[in-house]
Structures are given as C-alpha cells and as structure tokens.
Amino acid sequence: MCRHGSCQPRYRSESLSIFFYNSAVALVIFLRGVNVGGHRTFRPSILAENLRQYDVVNVGTAGTFVVRKPGSRTKLRAELLRMLPFDTQVMFCDGADLIRMEDENPFEITPPPRDIVRFMSVLSKSGRRTTSLPCALPASGEWFVRIMASEGRFVFGEYRRSMKTIGYLSQIDELFGATAATRSWNTIMAVIRILKAKA
Numbered sequence: 238m239c240r241h242g243s244c245q246p247r248y249r250s251e252s253l254s255i256f257f258y259n260s261a262v263a264l265v266i267f268l269r270g271v272n273v274g275g276h277r278t279f280r281p282s283i284l285a286e287n288l289r290q291y292d293v294v295n296v297g298t299a300g301t302f303v304v305r306k307p308g309s310r311t312k313l314r315a316e317l318l319r320m321l322p323f324d325t326q327v328m329f330c331d332g333a334d335l336i337r338m339e340d341e342n343p344f345e346i347t348p349p350p351r352d353i354v355r356f357m358s359v360l361s362k363s364g365r366r367t368t369s370l371p372c373a374l375p376a377s378g379e380w381f382v383r384i385m386a387s388e389g390r391f392v393f394g395e396y397r398r399s400m401k402t403i404g405y406l407s408q409i410d411e412l413f414g415a416t417a418a419t420r421s422w423n424t425i426m427a428v429i430r431i432l433k434a435k436a
Contacts, residue, residue: 263332268300364413
C-alpha cells in the first residue's frame with residue numbers, strides 16, 4: 238500500500254506483451270451513475286444483447302461492458318446512447334490500458350478487511366488533481382474514502398462500506414477536475430479476465 242506518497246508499481250511475472258488478439262483492440266465502456274438507488278435503471282444484459290454485432294459482454298449491473306469488436310467509436314457511442322432510456326455520461330477505455338493497470342495498481346496482494354472495498358475510478362479525461370496523494374476523505378477523523386494513487390485517467394483507492402461513502406466518492410470529480418465512473422477492483426479484475434480470455 239502507498240504511504241507518504243511513495244507508490245511504486247508492482248510487476249508480476251506475466252508478460253504484458255502477450256495479449257490475445259481481442260484485448261489489443263477491445264474497448265471497455267463505463268456508464269456513470271446508473272442502477273444506483275433506483276435511479277437511471279435499466280437491464281445491462283439486454284443492452285449487451287442489443288449490441289451483439291459489436292460482441293459486447295456485460296459485467297455486473299453498474300453499466301460496465303467489454304466490447305470485443307468495437308469498430309467506429311462514434312457509431313458505437315451513438316447506438317449505445319440511442320438504446321439507453323436516459324441520459325448519462327459514457328467513458329470509453331482501451332482494453333490494453335486496463336490490462337496494464339492490473340500490474341501497475343498500488344494495492345497490496347493481501348485482501349483488505351471485510352468492511353473495506355478497493356476501487357478504481359475512470360475519469361472522463363486525464364485530470365489535474367488538486368491535492369497530493371495519498372489523501373483521505375474526510376481529511377480528519379474517520380475516513381470513508383482513501384485515494385491512494387492515480388495514473389492518467391485512472392484513480393485507485395479504498396472505501397468503507399457505509400451509507401456515507403457515496404457522498405465522499407462524488408468528491409473525486411472535484412479533486413481531479415473531471416467526472417469519474419467508479420467500480421470495485423473485483424469488477425475491474427472481472428473485466429481484465431474477459432479481455433485476456435480467448436475469444
């Protein structure tokens with residue numbers, strides 16, 4: 238874990254240069270703020286089925302999709318937005334960048350306590366953070382969100398399982414000057430496994 242701002246990437250023995258063909262061209266889509274608290278609800282599995290010409294795989298219920306045959310991003314985005322029953326922000330991410338983050342994340346190998354969830358936020362653009370890292374939210378007293386490191390459009394941290402947490406997660410936008418879509422690290426690892434699997 239990063240302490241006092243000293244965050245060094247950990248590298249595993251697996252070579253990053255050997256990807257299956259689909260991971261090199263695949264995209265990952267993150268929808269922001271859907272299926273949360275009864276707002277902006279939809280069925281991601283049905284959306285993935287409706288976009289089957291792009292070979293879309295749905296991951297979970299928060300609006301996370303692996304697109305293995307993306308083609309034109311402009312066309313894909315337009316079709317995706319047309320099929321959604323509400324307006325929301327859509328973040329695209331190259332699959333190869335996600336695979337790289339598996340090895341460059343700051344998390345310890347040992348699991349966190351049961352009341353702590355590791356997460357990664359994807360920014361709409363490379364942000365200019367307004368604080369040094371690591372940092373805690375709130376800054377004093379018991380923390381609910383702890384931001385450990387950032388790399389380009391990716392922000393890594395931990396949060397407590399609490400009703401208060403969502404309010405502190407929303408402060409990531411302000412800290413980095415860009416809107417963010419947040420997923421648990423377990424979800425990110427599920428995405429990476431799909432990206433690295435043979436089609």
